[in-house]
Every structure is written in C-alpha cells, then in structure tokens.
Amino acid sequence: MQYTQKVLDHFMHPHNVGKMENPDASATEGSPACGDQVTVYLKVDEKSKKIEDISFLSYGCASNIATASIITDMAKGKSLDEAKAITWRDAMEALDGLPPVKVHCSVLAADTLKSAISNYEIAHGLKEVPNFSKETILEELKKIIYPKVGEDIVSLKMVKYVGFSDGEVLIDMNMPAFDSWRENVAEEIHEHLEKYPEVKNIQINFP
Amino acid sequence: MKKTGIYLDNCVTSPMAEEVLEAMLPYFSERFWFPGSFISTGESTNEALSGFSHTIAAAIGARDDEIHFTSGGTLANNIAIKGLANAAKRGHIICSVVDYPDLLTNAAYLEKQGFEVTYLSADSKARIDLQELKAAIRPDTFLFMTTIANHVVGTIQPLAEIHEILSAADHKIFFHADAGQAFGKMPLKVGDYGIDTMSISAHKIHGPQGIGALYVRKGTSMGQVIHGVRRVDGLQTGGLSIALIAGFAKAVELIFNDxxxxxxxxxxxxxxxxxxxxxxxxxxxxxxxxxxxxxxxxxxxxxxxxxxxxxxxxxxxxxxxxxxxxxxxxxxxxxxxxxxxxxxxxxxxxxxxxxxxxxxxxxxxxxxxxxxxxxxxxxxxxxxxxxxxxxxxxx
The missing domain is CATH 3.90.1150.10 (Aspartate Aminotransferase, domain 1)
Incomplete structure (x- = not known):
C-alpha cells in the first residue's frame, strides 16, 4: 500500500491550510474518535456567489490532509454550485488515486466542503434547512467506503434496504458473516447517522 | 555495520550484528549438514548444535535439552499453546486483554475448538489484574499465559506474584510466557518464576530473522503440533537452518556476556x-x-x-x-x-x-x-x- 507522489506533495506542503479569521461560513465534520476531523472555512463573494477564499484545518492522516488540500484548491474561485458538485471521486482522481483503505478520508474532506457551502446557503436564505428523510440516510450511506475495495457501500450494492420512521432507522446489509469489515462498516453507519437529532435508534441487520 | 537511517522500531525486528553474520557464514556453505549419527558430517553438526543450545539455555537458566529451535517466536508460541492444549484435550485457559497477538489469536482459535478462555483485564499501566487471576482459576484451568514485556508499552508483568498465585492452586497450571520483548532486555531465569514454556526470538536481539526457540521445562507433556520428519528438533519437525541457529547463539552471546x-x-x-x-x-x-x-x-x-x-x-x-x-x-x-x-x-x-x-x-x-x-x-x-x-x- 503506497501513497502517490501527489498525495505526498499535498501532505508535506498542503495548500490553503490554516484557520481563517471572520469566514463567511465554516463547517467541521468527522470526530477525533473516528480518527479524523476536518474544518473548512469559506469567504464567498456575495454578488457572484464565488468562493473567494477557502482554507482548512485537519486532524488526521496523510491522505486526510492531502485530500483537504486538493479539494480546497479545486473549490477556490468556483461558484457555490460548481463547488458543491465536487465529489470525493474528483478529489481522489486529482491525487492520482488513494489506497482503498484510505478512500474514506477523501469522503470526509468532500463532505466538509459541502457542509460549509450548505451552511452559507442556509445563513444567506439561499436554501431551507433540509428535512431529514430516508433520502438523507441514503446520502449518508453513500459516504461510507468499504475499505477493502475503496468504493462506497451503496454503489457496491451492500445496502439491501433502508427504512425510517419515528426516529427508528432500519438498515439491512448484504455482507457475509466472514467479512472482517462488518464491524467497521457498522461503526461508520452509526457515526454518520447519530449526528442527526432526528435519529433515535439505528438497527443494522446482517445476513 | 552501515547505518541506514535511524531505526526505532526494534520491537518488531532489529539490525543483525556483524559478528552474527560472520558466525553464520560457514554453516551456509561448508558446514551445511543436518544432525546425524555415526557419520562425521552429522556428528559435527550435533556437536555444534549442542554448543548453540547451551549458550541459549544458559541465558535463561534452562538445561540444554530444554531448548527447542523453531522458525521464530510465533511458531514457538503455537507449538507451546496448541501442544499444551492438545495434551489437556479440554479445559480452561487464562490470558489477558493486553497480550501479544500470538497468544490472543491462539486463545481465540482454542475457544472455537471448545476450550474456555478468561481474558484478564489490565490496569492503566498494562499490568494484569492479579485479583482477577486468583478469582479466575478453576479446577479445570490447565494453562496461564502472558506476554512478559508488553509489546506496545513495555510493561513487565509481575512474574513473581503470578508464580506465587499459580503455585498456590491445588492442581498444576502450566505457565507459558511470551518473552519476545523481554529476552535480552531484562534478567530472566525460567526457574525463578516457575515458567513451563517460553518463546524467544533471535531477530529482536540483533540475530537473524527466521529463527527462534521454545523453552520446554523437562517433563512437560505436550501434544505434537507439527508433524513430519525429525531433522533438527522434535517439536518443529522438518529442516531448520543450522546457520540461523549459529547466528542466534552468537546474538545471545553478544548480549549475555554482559x-x-x-x-x-x-x-x-x-x-x-x-x-x-x-x-x-x-x-x-x-x-x-x-x-x-x-x-x-x-x-x-x-x-x-x-x-x-x-x-x-x-x-x-x-x-x-x-x-x-x-x-x-x-x-x-x-x-x-x-x-x-x-x-x-x-x-x-x-x-x-x-x-x-x-x-x-x-x-x-x-x-x-x-x-x-x-x-x-x-x-x-x-x-x-x-x-x-x-x-x-x-x-
């Protein structure tokens, strides 16, 4: 398992790193308990809705720092809509790839960028606070990477069923008993969903 | 020895001493024979092996015939743990949550085979809980195992107290020790602590990779784990490199001389x-x-x-x-x-x-x-x- 030269360059000499004074919006995702946390700060031109300046802080490993560096490069100067469209796949490609077990780090950086933009849009009346629904759960599951192959669990068809009612989340998974990543994936699902106050209980069923 | 960078991960493996390499070389080429009887080639290897066993046995206060060469610490742990379990056939094992993976994975395997395992907890310094050990002992407990020096934080387990508790039991409980991190890093004589089996490894003390040893106290009955032709040792059957054993003995000598x-x-x-x-x-x-x-x-x-x-x-x-x-x-x-x-x-x-x-x-x-x-x-x-x-x- 090796990092590409691009990952190493961005890790050793990250772009746009540092705390921003008086940002127009910011967001923090991840948690120290999960081993990584990213904060993204934005300055947005009110008229053009373009990202004038962007910076980040990262508590995490090399791939975490490198993806935050490249994704902030990619977002700089873009309109909010363009920046929103940047995915973890784009960031990963720009880094010439990541080891499968490290792909989840790129998701966190992309996710934090999206959250910062969303916070800006909500604060400026550009959008409503979204309602929590089954769609929200699905969106969150798409951010969970199966570390063995470096793809998300929804694309890999590992999620068989998602249900949500009265705060109860029910997820049926398609992972065999011998899969050593079951526990890891279950933990990730909890971490991604428990941050929503609407979620009272999560039940994950494995075959 | 030419130094390449500063290597501070010596609990995993360590650079081989030059003297060790020199000691091994003749056994790769002109003295390559396996042990044997009545012929000069085999006898000369017998003699060399006795010397190597003696050096290693003396380092841990064992008899020469209590040293069994293995292809490393993990093999030694497997042969001891599975061998003792094979002999016991069923029963209860005690180890701890901070043990080396060799011990924990063997314990998990034996659980699947029907043995019962108690995992002792450890305090904030990674010392095992002796009260829990006392309480865990059952009539069918046949094995206690521990990692003498913890592989993560280096904590040395209270061996004297463990020995006292195990000897106070009203039946024999075998004491298996993983000394991977302890061997050569602390004074350690098996007799002082009633250790029955103990694994050691060469490459963690500037010896070659691929060789270790298992100490088995004379009279300990163990089931055979590795079957096959006897070349160098009766426990790990099959071929074992005499050159690596020579290097192991040299590495031990270099440390245990002082x-x-x-x-x-x-x-x-x-x-x-x-x-x-x-x-x-x-x-x-x-x-x-x-x-x-x-x-x-x-x-x-x-x-x-x-x-x-x-x-x-x-x-x-x-x-x-x-x-x-x-x-x-x-x-x-x-x-x-x-x-x-x-x-x-x-x-x-x-x-x-x-x-x-x-x-x-x-x-x-x-x-x-x-x-x-x-x-x-x-x-x-x-x-x-x-x-x-x-x-x-x-x-």
Missing amino acids: LAGSISQLRELSDYLWARLKKKISYIELNGTEGEERAAHNINVSIDYIEGEAITMMLDMKGITVATGSACASQGLKPNYVLMAIGKNHVQSHGSIKFTVNRYITKEDIDYTVDCLAEITEELRQRSPLYNAMKNQEK
Missing part, C-alpha cells in the same frame, strides 16, 4: 529519549510505566491534538522509523487494542508513537529524532482543528 551492561545501555537511551521528549514537546504523556517495570528498550508516548500516521510519515521522510497505534496506520482501521484496554481514549491512541531503541542507537540519533519530532508536532498542530480549538479556549 547482560547488565546491555540492559543499562538500552535503559540509558530510553530514559534520555523520554527526558528529551518531555522537554521539547508540550502536551505529551508517557504510556505505560516508568523505571524497572518497563522493558529497557521501549518508550511509548501520546502526543495530543495530532495523528500518528501523519507523524510517522513525516519522520520517515527524515530517515527515522517509528511505530504508531493510530487506527489510520493499521490494516483494520482500529486504534491500538492495548492502549484502548488500558483506558487511553481514541485521541491518545491515534496520537501514540512507539520508539524502541537498539544498542547501535546513539544519543545524537535521539537528539536528531526529538528535534525532528518537535518540528513535525508544531507543523501538524498548526494544521489541527483540535489544537486550534484548544488554543482558542485558552484565550
């Missing part, structure tokens, strides 16, 4: 390292215990607000090799189980760095390492949201 001196050299380096770290880096703490209860070569610290994989990679670029307990650096994306079991939190485990010194490390190497680490810590903290948040709160 064990006290070897230990104090390692301890001086470790103490110096910890003193420098404390002085140069803020928000740092030692994991495990201080002083004589710690293996002489191990310093394990947690550096707050930053993550270990990033630290180890930046040190690597400076030519320094260390290890971390960070989940990000592990294949299973899990924080280190020993650190978690002794009550450290995720951040302390993610920010943990393990240094293990060897006899070729100098104080200048340590100065350079600590200077680099101080710089790296500062750099990563500037990037860290946790550090920035803490600094904001301080304001």
Whole structure:
C-alpha cells in the first residue's frame, strides 16, 4: 500500500491550510474518535456567489490532509454550485488515486466542503434547512467506503434496504458473516447517522 | 555495520550484528549438514548444535535439552499453546486483554475448538489484574499465559506474584510466557518464576530473522503440533537452518556476556529519549510505566491534538522509523487494542508513537529524532482543528 507522489506533495506542503479569521461560513465534520476531523472555512463573494477564499484545518492522516488540500484548491474561485458538485471521486482522481483503505478520508474532506457551502446557503436564505428523510440516510450511506475495495457501500450494492420512521432507522446489509469489515462498516453507519437529532435508534441487520 | 537511517522500531525486528553474520557464514556453505549419527558430517553438526543450545539455555537458566529451535517466536508460541492444549484435550485457559497477538489469536482459535478462555483485564499501566487471576482459576484451568514485556508499552508483568498465585492452586497450571520483548532486555531465569514454556526470538536481539526457540521445562507433556520428519528438533519437525541457529547463539552471546551492561545501555537511551521528549514537546504523556517495570528498550508516548500516521510519515521522510497505534496506520482501521484496554481514549491512541531503541542507537540519533519530532508536532498542530480549538479556549 503506497501513497502517490501527489498525495505526498499535498501532505508535506498542503495548500490553503490554516484557520481563517471572520469566514463567511465554516463547517467541521468527522470526530477525533473516528480518527479524523476536518474544518473548512469559506469567504464567498456575495454578488457572484464565488468562493473567494477557502482554507482548512485537519486532524488526521496523510491522505486526510492531502485530500483537504486538493479539494480546497479545486473549490477556490468556483461558484457555490460548481463547488458543491465536487465529489470525493474528483478529489481522489486529482491525487492520482488513494489506497482503498484510505478512500474514506477523501469522503470526509468532500463532505466538509459541502457542509460549509450548505451552511452559507442556509445563513444567506439561499436554501431551507433540509428535512431529514430516508433520502438523507441514503446520502449518508453513500459516504461510507468499504475499505477493502475503496468504493462506497451503496454503489457496491451492500445496502439491501433502508427504512425510517419515528426516529427508528432500519438498515439491512448484504455482507457475509466472514467479512472482517462488518464491524467497521457498522461503526461508520452509526457515526454518520447519530449526528442527526432526528435519529433515535439505528438497527443494522446482517445476513 | 552501515547505518541506514535511524531505526526505532526494534520491537518488531532489529539490525543483525556483524559478528552474527560472520558466525553464520560457514554453516551456509561448508558446514551445511543436518544432525546425524555415526557419520562425521552429522556428528559435527550435533556437536555444534549442542554448543548453540547451551549458550541459549544458559541465558535463561534452562538445561540444554530444554531448548527447542523453531522458525521464530510465533511458531514457538503455537507449538507451546496448541501442544499444551492438545495434551489437556479440554479445559480452561487464562490470558489477558493486553497480550501479544500470538497468544490472543491462539486463545481465540482454542475457544472455537471448545476450550474456555478468561481474558484478564489490565490496569492503566498494562499490568494484569492479579485479583482477577486468583478469582479466575478453576479446577479445570490447565494453562496461564502472558506476554512478559508488553509489546506496545513495555510493561513487565509481575512474574513473581503470578508464580506465587499459580503455585498456590491445588492442581498444576502450566505457565507459558511470551518473552519476545523481554529476552535480552531484562534478567530472566525460567526457574525463578516457575515458567513451563517460553518463546524467544533471535531477530529482536540483533540475530537473524527466521529463527527462534521454545523453552520446554523437562517433563512437560505436550501434544505434537507439527508433524513430519525429525531433522533438527522434535517439536518443529522438518529442516531448520543450522546457520540461523549459529547466528542466534552468537546474538545471545553478544548480549549475555554482559547482560547488565546491555540492559543499562538500552535503559540509558530510553530514559534520555523520554527526558528529551518531555522537554521539547508540550502536551505529551508517557504510556505505560516508568523505571524497572518497563522493558529497557521501549518508550511509548501520546502526543495530543495530532495523528500518528501523519507523524510517522513525516519522520520517515527524515530517515527515522517509528511505530504508531493510530487506527489510520493499521490494516483494520482500529486504534491500538492495548492502549484502548488500558483506558487511553481514541485521541491518545491515534496520537501514540512507539520508539524502541537498539544498542547501535546513539544519543545524537535521539537528539536528531526529538528535534525532528518537535518540528513535525508544531507543523501538524498548526494544521489541527483540535489544537486550534484548544488554543482558542485558552484565550
């Protein structure tokens, strides 16, 4: 398992790193308990809705720092809509790839960028606070990477069923008993969903 | 020996001493024979092997015929644990949550085979709970096993107290010890602690990779684990390299000619390292215990607000090799189980760095390492949201 030269360059000499004074919006995702946390700060031109300046802080490993560096490069100067469209796949490609077990780090950086933009849009009346629904759960599951192959669990068809009612989340998974990543994936699902106050209980069923 | 970088991960493996290489060379070429009877080639190897066994046996206070060569510490652990379990057929085993993976994976395997296992908990310094040990002993307990010096934080288990508890039981409980991190790093005579079986390994003490030994107290009945033709040893059957055994014996000789001196050299380096770290880096703490209860070569610290994989990679670029307990650096994306079991939190485990010194490390190497680490810590903290948040709160 090796990092590409691009990952190493961005890790050793990250772009746009540092705390921003008086940002127009910011967001923090991840948690120290999960081993990584990213904060993204934005300055947005009110008229053009373009990202004038962007910076980040990262508590995490090399791939975490490198993806935050490249994704902030990619977002700089873009309109909010363009920046929103940047995915973890784009960031990963720009880094010439990541080891499968490290792909989840790129998701966190992309996710934090999206959250910062969303916070800006909500604060400026550009959008409503979204309602929590089954769609929200699905969106969150798409951010969970199966570390063995470096793809998300929804694309890999590992999620068989998602249900949500009265705060109860029910997820049926398609992972065999011998899969050593079951526990890891279950933990990730909890971490991604428990941050929503609407979620009272999560039940994950494995075959 | 030509030094390539500063290698501070000697608990995993260590550079081979030049004297060891020299001692091995004849056995690769002109003296390559396996042991045998009545013919000069085989007899000369018998003689050489007796000498090697004697050197190693003397180092741990064993009889020569109690030393069995294996292809490493893990093989030795497997042969002992499975061998004792095979002989017992069923029953109860005691080990602890902070044991070396060799012991834990064998315990898990035996559980599946119908044995019962009690995993003792450990205190904040990784010492096993002796009260729990006393309470765990059952009439069918046939095996207690422990990792003498912990492979993560270096804590040496209270062997005398363990011995006392095991001997007070009203039936025989075998005592298996993994001495992978303890051998050559502390005075250790098997007879002092009633140890029945003990694994040791050559490459952790500047010997060659691929050879170890299992001490089996005379009279211990063990089931056969490895079946096959007997070449060098009756427990690990099949061929074993005589050259590697020669190297192993030489490595042992180099350390045990002056064990006290070897230990104090390692301890001086470790103490110096910890003193420098404390002085140069803020928000740092030692994991495990201080002083004589710690293996002489191990310093394990947690550096707050930053993550270990990033630290180890930046040190690597400076030519320094260390290890971390960070989940990000592990294949299973899990924080280190020993650190978690002794009550450290995720951040302390993610920010943990393990240094293990060897006899070729100098104080200048340590100065350079600590200077680099101080710089790296500062750099990563500037990037860290946790550090920035803490600094904001301080304001």
